[in-house]
Amino acid sequence: QEYVLIKMEVQQPFPEKLKSLEGRKVFLAAATLRPETMYGQTNCWVLPEGNYGAYEINDTDVFILTERAALNLAYQKLSREPEKPSCLVKLTGYDLIGLPLKSPLAFNEVIYSLPMLTILTDKGTGIVTSVPSDSPDDYMALHDLISKPALRAKYGVKDEWVLPFKVIPIINIPEFGDKSAETVCTNLQIKSQNDKDKLAEAKKLTYLKGFTEGTMLVGEFKGKKVQEAKPLIKAQLVDSGLGVLYSEPEKKVMSRSG
Numbered sequence: 001q002e003y004v005l006i007k008m009e010v011q012q013p014f015p016e017k018l019k020s021l022e023g024r025k026v027f028l029a030a031a032t033l034r035p036e037t038m039y040g041q042t043n044c045w046v047l048p049e050g051n052y053g054a055y056e057i058n059d060t061d062v063f064i065l066t067e068r069a070a071l072n073l074a075y076q077k078l079s080r081e082p083e084k085p086s087c088l089v090k091l092t093g094y095d096l097i098g099l100p101l102k103s104p105l106a107f108n109e110v111i112y113s114l115p116m117l118t119i120l121t122d123k124g125t126g127i128v129t130s131v132p133s134d135s136p137d138d139y140m141a142l143h144d145l146i147s148k149p150a151l152r153a154k155y156g157v158k159d160e161w162v163l164p165f166k167v168i169p170i171i172n173i174p175e176f177g178d179k180s181a182e183t184v185c186t187n188l189q190i191k192s193q194n195d196k197d198k199l200a201e202a203k204k205l206t207y208l209k210g211f212t213e214g215t216m217l218v219g220e221f222k223g224k225k226v227q228e229a230k231p232l233i234k235a236q237l238v239d240s241g242l243g244v245l246y247s248e249p250e251k252k253v254m255s256r257s258g
């Protein structure tokens with residue numbers, strides 16, 4: 001899988017835990033397969049109980065992600081020292097909740113890092129950018145935070161990090177309209193981010209239709225099909241240095257004979 005890592009820049013002033021990184025450019029690096037949806041970002045997701053680190057990528061840039069991703073990056077020439085990840089600060093997801101971020105292409109000037117309980121730590125970077133218009137997982141996780149004050153309280157999430165953010169229409173899919181994730185989640189009667197089977201079904205539907213039938217409603221490639229816009233936006237992000245390419249090694253398949 002070739003992902004684009006979206007460099008979501010942590011805004012000043014840094015919290016106590018990140019103070020030693022002052023003077024550097026610090027990014028939460030979110031792995032995405034949908035660079036064309038970056039206009040609609042409303043927040044970033046982290047796993048509260050997840051382990052993360054702040055890794056030196058070069059003389060200026062620091063990426064916050066999982067150790068596993070840092071090691072993969074180090075073998076893809078994205079580490080200060082080749083093949084050796086250099087961790088400046090160890091962090092957990094709790095340390096990241098509430099960080100204000102500036103993210104490439106996003107219409108929202110500032111977005112916040114929020115808890116998602118279903119993030120996999122053995123995939124991507126463990127940091128996920130949230131596009132509730134087109135991703136059912138994101139739509140439901142945001143819906144959970146909006147509708148459950150107790151959930152916000154549990155993770156120390158302030159109302160102003162969540163409640164002002166609305167779903168932004170960015171892609172039209174004839175069958176599902178301008179907010180396909182919302183439509184599909186409603187149709188399948190999905191109740192929460194933990195509704196795994198239904199969410200997998202919803203993701204399949206929106207992925208496929210989004211790619212084959214979607215049209216961009218916003219941005220430089222407004223009016224173009226998603227299929228055409230996707231590689232163009234991907235190239236722009238990478239060429240401008242706002243994103244970097246990241247390949248996930250194939251998962252090892254266990255031999256049956258042991």
Ligand code: ZZB
Pocket residue numbers: 001031032033034037118119120121122123124125126127128129130131133134135136202203204206207
């Ligand atoms: C923005 C986005 C917008 C995404 C969308 C999806 C969609 P896949 O195909 O299963 O590999 N993701 C990345 N890393 C993780 C993780 N560690 N745990 C949970 N989710 C993760 O899925 C790749 C997508 O899963 C990535 O692309 C990312 O969310 C998320 F409109 O980035 B995406 C219908 C999906 N729409």
